Amino acid sequence: MQLQEVLFSQGFGTRRVCAGLIQQGRVQVCTDASSGAVVTVTDAAAEVVVSAGLPFTVQGASWEYHELAYLMLNKPAGTECSQKPSTYPSIYTLLPAPLRQRPQKGPVQGVQAVGRLDQDTTGLLLLTDDGKFIHRLNSPRHHVPKVYEVTTKHPLDARQVQKLLGGVVLDDDPKPVRAAACEAVAENHLRLTLTEGKYHQVKRMLAAVGNRVEALHRSKIGALSLPADLAPGQWRWLSSADLEAVGYAAT
DSSP, rough: OOOHHHHHHHEEEEEHHHHEEEEOEEEEEEETTTTEEEEEEOTTTTBOOOOTEEEEEEETEEEEESSSEEEEEEEEEBBBSOSSSSSOOOOGGGOHHHHHHOOOOSSSSSSSESSOOOOTTEEEEEEESOOOHHHHHHHHHHGEEEEEEESSSSSOOHHHHHHHOOOOEEEEEEEOOSSSEEEEEEEEEEEEEEEEOOOOOHHHHHHHHTTOOOEEEEEEEEEEEEOOOOOOTOEEEEOHHHHHHHOOOOO
């Protein structure tokens, strides 16, 4: 693949912009994976052997080549999962520009959040530009479990836990909604596992059993847990093992 096409595919601008970066000597590419040797390339049409994880540097910033982007973000409170936020800053401002500018593979350019978390909800959020991945994780028929750590206003009791496991009726659907798992970790700490994704579901389920959500944090999707060393607002690439943990094999 031509080097300018590599940069374009990774979101570094139009082909003209990418060619200019290369011609100005602002791009270095690893030519030997074993030694890590890098060279400055000034020919935009130079052919590069592309493989997943190919390291390169653009204007001093280190990057790796990814045909499709799969990320996790530790969403902080006070952010919206929207490209056009109404009140709070967008989660997309937490990502570097190339991830927001990757060439359009669907209706929207750049990586997209896989589902949404409310502005006051924190924790594990996945982003990608792979439409199949988004559909796989969002589809109700796949029942991908999501684990939430819920801080409640009132002390929990066994009756509330049993009601959540047995099913509660929300105001917009006569069909009961059940928790896949539910554990009172502490007096005001509930660990709730859901396989559906209804609007404000956790808050509405807790209200249905006579309690209230004071804070909400998503800690796990499938078998993928939010790493303890990923601080709020930080992101990282998903590994092959991470993708397997959420039940997806990239193609």
